Amino acid sequence: MATPLEIRHDQSLRDLNTFGIDAKAASYLRVGSVDDLRALRADPVLSALPRLVLGGGSNLLLTRDVDGLVLHMASRGIAVIGEDDAQVIVAAQAGENWHGLVQWTLAHGFAGLENLSLIPGSVGASPIQNIGAYGSELAEHFHSLLAFDFATGDVIALDKRDCAFGYRDSVFKHALRDRTVILEVRFALPKRWQANLRYAELASEVAARGLVRPTAQDISDAVTAIRRRKLPDPAVTGNAGSFFKNPVVSAAKRNELLARHPALVSYAQADGSYKLAAGWLIDQCGWKGKSLGAAGVHEKQALVLVNRGGARGVEILQLAQKIRADVLANYGVAIEPEPVIL
Numbered sequence: 283m284a285t286p287l288e289i290r291h292d293q294s295l296r297d298l299n300t301f302g303i304d305a306k307a308a309s310y311l312r313v314g315s316v317d318d319l320r321a322l323r324a325d326p327v328l329s330a331l332p333r334l335v336l337g338g339g340s341n342l343l344l345t346r347d348v349d350g351l352v353l354h355m356a357s358r359g360i361a362v363i364g365e366d367d368a369q370v371i372v373a374a375q376a377g378e379n380w381h382g383l384v385q386w387t388l389a390h391g392f393a394g395l396e397n398l399s400l401i402p403g404s405v406g407a408s409p410i411q412n413i414g415a416y417g418s419e420l421a422e423h424f425h426s427l428l429a430f431d432f433a434t435g436d437v438i439a440l441d442k443r444d445c446a447f448g449y450r451d452s453v454f455k456h457a458l459r460d461r462t463v464i465l466e467v468r469f470a471l472p473k474r475w476q477a478n479l480r481y482a483e484l485a486s487e488v489a490a491r492g493l494v495r496p497t498a499q500d501i502s503d504a505v506t507a508i509r510r511r512k513l514p515d516p517a518v519t520g521n522a523g524s525f526f527k528n529p530v531v532s533a534a535k536r537n538e539l540l541a542r543h544p545a546l547v548s549y550a551q552a553d554g555s556y557k558l559a560a561g562w563l564i565d566q567c568g569w570k571g572k573s574l575g576a577a578g579v580h581e582k583q584a585l586v587l588v589n590r591g592g593a594r595g596v597e598i599l600q601l602a603q604k605i606r607a608d609v610l611a612n613y614g615v616a617i618e619p620e621p622v623i624l
């Protein structure tokens with residue numbers, strides 16, 4: 283007979299989200315394997331509850347208690363599952379820590395994920411917003427994934443095309459939203475590797491370290507050092523990393539802004555549009571280091587909103603709304619939040 287699911291009630295989520303927001307889940311289940319999801323789907327009461335899949339809670343702003351069921355991904359395991367002349371395929375379970383996976387690949391001599399070192403959160407969440415940093419993004423070395431489909435009860439395999447990755451975007455934010463739980467993510471890591479130093483700040487850090495032919499581990503160490511210098515550690519100061527996505531505007535809009543603000547920070551995109559640095563826009567509106575109650579804007583990085591201690595989710599949201607309104611009024615650009623807001 284199958285073991286009954288261990289549902290907990292009124293579970294505090296304070297230590298399970300990096301903002302450190304003190305919200306509760308009406309029901310909570312640690313998901314160790316797909317069997318738990320099958321049992322859940324077969325239960326008429328539990329399967330009717332609204333669900334929130336939770337990894338490391340590092341891209342989430344909880345503005346209220348969760349009425350339904352939190353599915354906390356706790357599956358573990360990393361293994362090489364295939365290889366050819368060009369690449370190694372590594373599979374990791376959803377509940378694995380992302381940075382732990384990066385370190386595992388480097389320790390086993392597999393390069394490719396090093397630019398994404400120290401991004402908080404779980405492996406299972408990494409495809410949701412196609413995590414990216416320092417000139418790379420998940421899609422670059424993504425092979426495929428397995429997901430449980432609540433609609434059918436099947437485990438489905440999705441390749442890169444199925445996932446429709448974009449800038450902080452994927453099919454899981456659209457057609458498959460609230461329908462699938464990612465179980466396993468597979469990466470294709472190249473045997474012939476070249477350092478990716480496209481991101482200027484990373485290239486300078488590597489140069490400053492006197493590294494002429496950096497290894498993947500050297501790149502990981504450099505990324506880790508930059509991130510530690512720039513970003514608040516969620517274990518010390520609650521935050522969810524960048525709170526806003528960098529807005530993408532037309533060339534005409536960018537040129538109009540550049541004429542008025544010669545210091546505007548923008549990056550040309552392949553399709554002729556421009557990505558604007560949201561952090562620069564927020565900083566120019568005077569928000570860096572400011573606070574509204576216990577919600578604040580980080581002193582070093584205007585893109586990061588922080589919990590200065592005991593902030594409620596709604597306070598952080600109100601601060602975000604004020605910042606958004608200011609950027610819109612001053613620059614005519616709408617900036618959108620990156621974390622999932624609940």
Ligand SMILES: Cc1cc2nc3c(=O)[nH]c(=O)nc-3n(C[C@H](O)[C@H](O)[C@H](O)COP(=O)(O)OP(=O)(O)OC[C@H]3O[C@@H](n4cnc5c(N)ncnc54)[C@H](O)[C@@H]3O)c2cc1C
Pocket residue numbers: 300334335336337338339340341342355376401402403404405406407408410411412413414415462463464465513514515516521522523524622
């Ligand atoms: C200090 C800091 C720095 C950061 N830097 C970066 C960065 O450089 N680049 C970047 O891209 N992000 C960054 N982030 C954001 C965050 O780390 C990533 O978005 C990460 O992938 C979130 O993982 P998580 O497990 O914490 O997801 P959670 O916050 O738990 O969940 C996020 C979303 O994914 C869904 N989800 C989670 N797991 C699954 C699953 N197995 N199946 C289906 N849905 C799932 C959740 O329902 C939710 O909608 C940063 C965050 C912090 C706190």
